[in-house]
Amino acid sequence: MQSNLRKKLIQLFTEADGEFISGQKISEELGCSRTAVWKHIEDLRKSGYELEAVRKLGYKMKKKPDKISENEIRLGLKTKKMGQTIYFQDAVPSTQKIAHELANNGAEEGTIIVADKQTEGRGRMARAWHSPEGNGIWMSIILRPEIPVQKTPQLTLLAAVAIVQAIEEQTGKSAEIKWPNDILIGGKKTVGILTELQAEADQVHSVIVGTGINVNQLKGDFPDELKETATSLRMASGKKVDRAALIQTILLTFEKRYSDYIAHGFQPIKLLWESYALTLHRDLTARTLNGTFYGKALGIDDEGVLLLETSDGIQKIYSADIEISPS
Incomplete structure (x- = not known):
């Protein structure tokens, strides 16, 4: 299937939101015959899409494969800025490294870098971050806020609030923030955030917010040294999580909190952060x-x-x- 037809067909099903679309409408939208539509549908099925066909009603999408790709992230994305430019690769050393290069070359605010796997994922203090393929979200966001250099650490706390809210919306699970950059569920680490700065003494050029999220790992997927301290959204909720949908929710929530921050300063974020803080009064x-x-x-x-x-x-x-x- 040609990639643009595939993208258009997936978009039709996404916009239909679980409702049937007639073969005739698909034929008209794609500009191809009903026979060609059937072949395109079969191609999607082979790619892992679960599609139902009912005579006289047409087709509907029951389930998407758990894949991350530029198309999967873009289709259904409701943001105005965050994620409107996407760099996706199956495997990279580190999304942070790529984000730094892109930021240096003028990438616009809201650009995201996403990978299915990192070979050199890292957290604070250059610690390694386990980033296997197929199970997690490894993503960096480029920001260009007009704020003093000393205020940039606030963006780590903002990101934590946005991700906690997105996790709750997507999975129904409550998460807590451990200052400064960890998100825990049931006392076990689920998310790490790494915020890095490109700046001169008195001017911020860019802030790169990297996040690693354990999404669909099972206990056996973690190295022995992490099995007792780490968890995933799947382990916590008991069900697999659509990673592309979670990225979309994170980007939308992040955009809302970032807009609040730019318009009203840190106070609204501070209050939200303290409401989720695991460390408060401990x-x-x-x-x-x-x-x-x-x-x-x-x-x-x-x-x-x-x-x-x-x-x-x-x-x-x-x-x-x-x-x-x-x-």
């Missing part, structure tokens, strides 16, 4: 480059910095590994 250990601090998390300040009440007073934590004490 005793914890914060390991920083300047030492280890123990105390109770009071919340975050207006810059997004963690406020830790220690025996020596309130300590501002800008970056740290956080360990929460058992409650």
Whole structure:
């Protein structure tokens, strides 16, 4: 099947939203014969699409394959800016690396880089991030906010809020945020966020928000060292999750929160973040480059910095590994 006809046919079924489309209408829309329509339908079935045919009613799409591709992300995407430019590849070393190159070459705000697999996925402090094919979402978003350099860490917290909201909408599962960049379900890590900056001393050129989401892994898919600390949306919800649909929901939610942020500042994001925060009012250990601090998390300040009440007073934590004490 020619790729443009395939794309148009998938779009017809997506817009039909589970309703039947007559063979005649498909024939007219694609500009081909009814026999050709049947062949195109069979090609889609071979690609993993579940399609129902009923005499006199036509065809309807019952289920899409769990694939990520530019077409799958684009069809049904409801954003105005986020994800309107998509770079997709089956496998890359790191979506962050590609995003940096694209940002340097003038890629517009909202450009996303998505891969089905990363061979050099990484988290904070250059730690490796397990990014196998077929099960996760490995994505980077290029932003160009006109904000002071010191405010850019707020975008990590904004991304966490948007992803938590998208997960809840798509799966019905509640998730919690562990400052600064982890999302947990049932106390186990499900999402990591890595925010990187391209800037001069007083000017932000771009902010690249990378996210790794464990979507459809089962316990056996994780390396031994992660089996007790990591989980996936499938393990948490008991059902497979449509990764392309989740990306669409994340992009739409992110766009809404980002618009709020640009229009009204950090305060609305701060309030939402604290409502999802796992660390709030908990005793914890914060390991920083300047030492280890123990105390109770009071919340975050207006810059997004963690406020830790220690025996020596309130300590501002800008970056740290956080360990929460058992409650």
